[in-house]
Amino acid sequence: MATDDRLLESHGSEIKMTEFYAPARQTRASAPIVPASSVTGRSLTVVVAIMCFLSCLTAGFVYLLNQSAAAWFADIASEVTVQIQPIENTDTEKRLGQVALYLAKQPGISSVKPLSERDSAELLEPWLGQTEALSVLPVPRLIALQIDRRAPPDMAVLARNIEDSFQGVTLDDHRFWQAQIQTVTRSLGLGGIAVLILMGAATTAIIVSATKSALTSNREIVEVLHFVGATDTFIAREFEKHFLALGIRAGLTGALFATIIFILLPALIRLVGGNVVTAAEIRRLIGNASLDPPGYILLAIVVIIIAALCMITSRYGVYRILNSRQ
Numbered sequence: 001m002a003t004d005d006r007l008l009e010s011h012g013s014e015i016k017m018t019e020f021y022a023p024a025r026q027t028r029a030s031a032p033i034v035p036a037s038s039v040t041g042r043s044l045t046v047v048v049a050i051m052c053f054l055s056c057l058t059a060g061f062v063y064l065l066n067q068s069a070a071a072w073f074a075d076i077a078s079e080v081t082v083q084i085q086p087i088e089n090t091d092t093e094k095r096l097g098q099v100a101l102y103l104a105k106q107p108g109i110s111s112v113k114p115l116s117e118r119d120s121a122e123l124l125e126p127w128l129g130q131t132e133a134l135s136v137l138p139v140p141r142l143i144a145l146q147i148d149r150r151a152p153p154d155m156a157v158l159a160r161n162i163e164d165s166f167q168g169v170t171l172d173d174h175r176f177w178q179a180q181i182q183t184v185t186r187s188l189g190l191g192g193i194a195v196l197i198l199m200g201a202a203t204t205a206i207i208v209s210a211t212k213s214a215l216t217s218n219r220e221i222v223e224v225l226h227f228v229g230a231t232d233t234f235i236a237r238e239f240e241k242h243f244l245a246l247g248i249r250a251g252l253t254g255a256l257f258a259t260i261i262f263i264l265l266p267a268l269i270r271l272v273g274g275n276v277v278t279a280a281e282i283r284r285l286i287g288n289a290s291l292d293p294p295g296y297i298l299l300a301i302v303v304i305i306i307a308a309l310c311m312i313t314s315r316y317g318v319y320r321i322l323n324s325r326q
Helices: 001-028 037-080 092-104 117-128 155-165 175-216 218-226 234-272 276-287 293-325
Strands: 079-084 111-114 141-147 171-172
Touching: 001 092, 037 079, 037 175, 037 234, 037 293, 079 175, 092 111, 092 141, 092 155, 092 276, 117 141, 155 171, 175 218, 175 293, 218 234
Parallel strands: none
Antiparallel strands: 079 141, 079 171, 111 141
């Protein structure tokens, strides 16, 4: 009986010790080193969300411009124009028909479409406006040719044959416009990449500053963790988890607002355009101004990059700060 009493007392004391220390262990296990609800955490989330929002807007607009440029290239590559200069004492309509018949017999040309005087005048209206002077001006007549992409003709040979066969008739294969579009597209693409790099650099600087601030404000906790045997890797991993979660939350928030902008962008263009010409010019620049599924995948990639940048920057920032204190 004495032995049983001693065993009961021993087990009772272990139960009491367990009841006393268990809550403390649970509390410490669930408490992060960097509180997610701190003022730094909230303000940093807003700043990173703004950075991600601006990065998504930049990436989305560069994507829209590239898509529009690709459509322009496709249209220009599949269509060329023949210009017929007016000549005194000659029937321009007759010459137009003769050139159209000649072009229809050439290999590599899928369709021939002579433009009327009204069509030619409409092409000049954005620069000259609607004026009766167009009816008396020697406006060249145009023929639009659709090129067979599977078996395109030799443009140099075709242009030379046209010039040799008809006086005052030239072929325009739009090489100048292709070069201009390519130059503008590359310039805007490089500008967008530069903006994204600046956004990434700013986000990195902000995360480094926030990591240093968090280590300073939690210096006692870090010292205690070192005292009980925690390694720098463990501490860096805790900061890494915190900033990864922060980057994901902020990135998704910024991407969500950017998505709303792109969804409303077609309506905003119609509202801000003011008139038909301005709205049409904007649509020529960025197409229909709506992202397709690959465009939204690009926004998701931006969120992943922002979150990874927050995680990697905080990890190496913690290592650098801890090593500098040792």
